[in-house]
Amino acid sequence: xxxxxxxxxxxxxxxxxxxxxxxxxxxxxxxxxxxxxxxxxxxxxxxxxxxxxxxxxxxxxxxxxxxxxxxxxxxxxxxxxxxxxxxxxxxxxxxxxx
Amino acid sequence: xxxxxxxxxxxxxxxxxxxxxxxxxxxxxxxxxxxxxxxxxxxxxxxxxxxxxxxxxxxxxxxxxxxxxxxxxxxxxxxxxxxxxxxxxxxxxxxxxxxxxxxxxxxxxxxxxxxxxxxxxxxxxxxxxxxxxxxxxxxxxxxxxxxxxxxxxxxxxxxxxxxxxxxxxxxxxxxxxxxxxxxxxxxxxxxxxxxxxxxxxxxxxxxxxxxxxxxxxxxxxxxxxxxxxxxxxxxxxxxxxxxxxxxxxxxxxxxxxxxxxxxxxxxxxxxxxxxxxxxxxxxxxxxxxxxxxxxxxxxxxxxxxxxxxxxxxxxxxxxxxxxxxxxxxxxxxxxxxxxxxxxxxxxxxxxxxxxxxxxxxxxxxxxxxxxxxxxxxxxxxxxxxxxxxxxxxxxxxxxxxxxxxxxxxxxxxxxxxxxxxxxxxxxxxxxxxxxxxxxxxxxxxxxxxxxxxxxxxxxxxxxxxxxxxxxxxxxxxxxxxxxxxxxxxxxxxxxxxxxxxxxxxxxxxxxxxxxxxxxxxxxxxxxxxxxxxxxxxxxxxxxx
Ligand code: SF4
Numbered sequence: 357x358x359x360x361x362x363x364x365x366x367x368x369x370x371x372x373x374x375x376x377x378x379x380x381x382x383x384x385x386x387x388x389x390x391x392x393x394x395x396x397x398x399x400x401x402x403x404x405x406x407x408x409x410x411x412x413x414x415x416x417x418x419x420x421x422x423x424x425x426x427x428x429x430x431x432x433x434x435x436x437x438x439x440x441x442x443x444x445x446x447x448x449x450x451x452x453x454x
Numbered sequence: 455x456x457x458x459x460x461x462x463x464x465x466x467x468x469x470x471x472x473x474x475x476x477x478x479x480x481x482x483x484x485x486x487x488x489x490x491x492x493x494x495x496x497x498x499x500x501x502x503x504x505x506x507x508x509x510x511x512x513x514x515x516x517x518x519x520x521x522x523x524x525x526x527x528x529x530x531x532x533x534x535x536x537x538x539x540x541x542x543x544x545x546x547x548x549x550x551x552x553x554x555x556x557x558x559x560x561x562x563x564x565x566x567x568x569x570x571x572x573x574x575x576x577x578x579x580x581x582x583x584x585x586x587x588x589x590x591x592x593x594x595x596x597x598x599x600x601x602x603x604x605x606x607x608x609x610x611x612x613x614x615x616x617x618x619x620x621x622x623x624x625x626x627x628x629x630x631x632x633x634x635x636x637x638x639x640x641x642x643x644x645x646x647x648x649x650x651x652x653x654x655x656x657x658x659x660x661x662x663x664x665x666x667x668x669x670x671x672x673x674x675x676x677x678x679x680x681x682x683x684x685x686x687x688x689x690x691x692x693x694x695x696x697x698x699x700x701x702x703x704x705x706x707x708x709x710x711x712x713x714x715x716x717x718x719x720x721x722x723x724x725x726x727x728x729x730x731x732x733x734x735x736x737x738x739x740x741x742x743x744x745x746x747x748x749x750x751x752x753x754x755x756x757x758x759x760x761x762x763x764x765x766x767x768x769x770x771x772x773x774x775x776x777x778x779x780x781x782x783x784x785x786x787x788x789x790x791x792x793x794x795x796x797x798x799x800x801x802x803x804x805x806x807x808x809x810x811x812x813x814x815x816x817x818x819x820x821x822x823x824x825x826x827x828x829x830x831x832x833x834x835x836x837x838x839x840x841x842x843x844x845x846x847x848x849x850x851x852x853x854x855x856x857x858x859x860x861x862x863x864x865x866x867x868x869x870x871x872x873x874x875x876x877x878x879x880x881x882x883x884x885x886x887x888x889x890x891x892x893x894x895x896x897x898x899x900x901x902x903x904x905x906x907x908x909x910x911x912x913x914x915x916x917x918x919x920x921x922x923x924x925x926x927x928x929x930x931x932x933x934x935x936x937x938x939x940x941x942x943x944x945x946x947x948x949x950x951x952x953x954x955x956x957x958x959x960x961x962x963x964x965x966x967x968x969x970x971x972x973x974x975x976x977x978x979x980x981x982x983x984x985x986x987x988x989x990x991x992x993x994x995x996x997x998x
Contacts, residue, residue: 366481367551368505403483406501424928426867429876430503434548434868436796436878440534 357387359420360395361427362408370430371405378405381442382431383419421452428453455518455819456601456746458566465609466563469570473497474556481552496576498569499555503871506550509572510562514582514600514624515543515822517567522809522820524565526802532558537805538869539790539798541862541913542621543581543822544572548869570608575616577607577688581623583631584821587747588785588831590777593643594651596626598744599680602735605743606681613688617695618703620688621660626651633824633940635659635668636916638705639687646674653680657687657717658709661910665946666706669714671721678740679725682733686725690717750817750832752780757836767842769895770853775838782835786816788828788845789852789860793889794882797863798826807848815841825862827855858893858900858967859885862913866906866923867930873906875923875930876956880904883960897967900980901939916940918981919966920947921959932959936966936992937984948989951997962996969995 359382360373371378373395375386388395392410399405412423422428433441435453443449458466473493480490494500498509510525517525525545529537532554533547540546550558562568571578580600587595603622607613613620623632626643634640640656652674659668675683687705694712696702709717758781762768775784788808791797800808808828812820815837816830823829833841845851854860861884864870866877881904888894903917907924914920920935931953938947954962967980969992974983984992 363501363505366553368501368549370504400487401483403481406487425930426503426871426873429867433504434878435876436868436882440549 357413357415357420358389358392358410359385359413359422360388360392360408360410361385361430362396362399362405365403365406368406372431373399373408382422385413385420387420416452425453455516456513456597456743462566462605463563466566466568466570469497469568470556470559470563473559477552477556492574494555495573496570497555497559498572499550499552500573501871502548502869503867504869505548506552506555507869508547508550508555508558508569509540510545510547510567510569511572511579512543512545512567512822513604514580514586514597515584515824516582516586516597517820517822518818519809519813519820521565521567522805522812524561524567526805526809528558528561529802529805531561536799536801538796538865539800539822539826539828541824541826541864541911542579543584543824544579545822546865548865573619575618575620576614577610577616577620577622580604580607581621581632581637581824583625583627584823584829585631585776585785585831586626586821587749588778588783589627589629590779591629592627592779593645594626595747596624596641596643598740598747599626599641599643599653599677600624601743601746602681602740603684606684606735613692616688616692617697618700618705620691620705622684628942630940630942630944633913633916635944636661636665636913636940637668639684640668641680641684643677644674650676652676653683655683655687657721658706658714660704660706661913661915662704663701663908664704664706665910665915666710667944667946668706669709671714671718678737679729679734681735682728683721683725685733686721686728689724689728690720694720749780750819752783752832753834755782757834758782760835760838764839766846766851766853767839770842770846770851771838773853773857774855775833778832780832783832784835784838786830786833786838786841787823787855788830788850789854790827790850791854791860791885792849792852793859794886796878797861797881800828804848804850807844807850811841811844825860827860854894856899856901857895858888858897858902858919858963860901861885862901862903862917864905864912866904866912870906872909873923874908874925875906875932877904877906877912877921877923880921880923880932880956880959883956884963887960887964891964893967897970898979900967902963903938913940914938915946916944917947918979918984919963921963924953926953930956932956934959934962934966934996936989937981939981943981945985950989950993965995966992
């Protein structure tokens with residue numbers, strides 16, 4: 357599957373296209389296979405997101421998981437600051453990234 | 455310390471307002487990202503993995519407590535309560551919002567700081583010896599010259615769009631504590647046979663994809679021609695640098711391709727042409743700048759006795775304090791490398807504490823080391839115990855300067871969009887491993903440096919032990935390098951062989967230290983033993 361991601365224009369936060377809007381949670385990300393370019397163009401000109409691009413992913417425990425480690429780090433936050441990640445309380449989250 | 459005059463302040467204030475307008479236009483959609491990107495980069499604002507990142511310049515690594523407090527306040531108010539001190543004596547904030555960026559720059563301007571020229575193909579922050587003005591071995595304080603170059607290079611119209619970024623370091627002692635020869639221009643202020651000071655110019659050094667040690671192209675430029683000579687070096691580069699190929703655009707490639715001799719010939723010709731063009735600032739300006747770098751009023755009869763009864767304190771004294779030019783004083787290094795910590799990170803509270811301690815014990819001055827630690831340059835020996843007690847209580851008292859735990863690590867894949875692999879977790883695991891085995895002290899001086907990609911912000915080429923993160927089909931992999939140095943005995947490290955995974959690289963580092971322990975002769979550092987016995991014994995231990 358393909359996911360569309362970018363950084364929020366105002367905050368810089370990593371965001372994922374849900375099919376209708378942008379979410380900071382990768383679990384919400386929708387498969388955009390085939391439509392990525394058009395959505396990216398539209399959303400960038402609507403100034404909601406900065407430099408959107410598509411990434412490969414697969415489904416892992418029912419949720420999308422990007423194929424490349426860089427995108428998994430982006431999705432979650434720095435692995436060395438679990439307190440700053442999106443799921444600070446999840447002890448297993450490191451395994452999801454690595 | 456240098457204080458802005460009306461021109462400095464007006465320039466910085468004007469830039470804040472200019473950027474405020476640019477950011478507003480971006481947020482309103484009147485600028486595209488393509489149009490805005492070069493503008494934000496000129497103000498140190500990157501877009502990194504998780505958010506915008508702001509890199510703030512700390513000129514030649516010198517700051518006062520008011521400025522350190524301001525950096526702490528920015529961390530709390532606009533970021534997530536911490537900052538990261540970098541290998542170019544700057545600080546980076548990782549969680550900046552575009553909507554806040556102009557306000558941050560305005561807060562910085564209030565304390566005579568900015569983020570100008572911390573990115574882009576221009577002359578970057580001028581770096582220097584972190585012990586400048588305090589070191590027992592310096593010819594002069596190099597900072598007035600670094601400041602002069604800062605003023606010359608700020609908004610220099612001819613050098614704002616160079617073929618690539620350009621980094622200058624200025625030192626003034628035989629000992630190189632600023633990786634001077636691994637800069638685009640390294641300047642060492644020396645004395646000639648009759649005791650006059652002049653500048654030795656080393657041009658074309660650098661790390662990154664193609665590491666090079668800068669050759670000396672002129673061993674003595676009179677100090678009243680320093681800026682003119684620098685201008686000549688830049689002009690030749692600006693004219694002939696490879697703008698056609700990003701990977702060949704640094705000055706090191708030009709010097710290498712032309713040959714140092716031909717490059718020097720062209721610089722000398724340009725220099726001769728420039729000499730009567732009035733490039734050099736009037737001597738009065740240098741004298742004015744020097745006035746800001748006068749020695750503080752050191753006590754002439756400062757007590758030199760140190761009570762070493764507490765063994766932890768004694769260890770810290772031995773490890774983290776450095777001889778000072780004034781009797782009764784030392785420079786004290788505050789380690790930002792606690793075991794298992796993130797190299798170079800400091801919380802806002804730690805920054806405030808360091809600022810307050812600088813005020814109480816170091817004539818209000820702090821320095822940022824390129825090794826990602828902080829220096830209080832002028833501390834009375836009599837105050838050391840009180841200083842150490844306060845530092846230790848705040849987790850800032852690690853006695854590990856220049857040991858295997860004092861690791862340089864770039865942000866790597868945890869923060870950096872260019873990264874191939876994470877650097878920080880490797881640094882954490884190595885420091886934990888050596889703290890656990892208790893070998894740190896017995897290994898003595900051992901400089902370990904880690905980069906998360908070939909750009910080498912973590913100086914891996916210059917590590918006694920270097921580690922380079924690479925991407926092997928989407929999996930992090932780490933190459934091991936041995937034998938580098940960024941000091942006066944400068945050398946480039948060599949790769950041992952095939953890389954290792956994250957845990958394997960920690961084992962590999964331990965393995966090479968075991969070879970060192972087995973092979974070392976009396977008084978030899980790891981680097982000395984490596985240079986004497988060569989790569990093979992290490993390779994054998996690593997790969998069999
Ligand atoms: S060396 Fe590479 S990974 Fe590390 S900070 Fe520099 S660009 Fe990023």
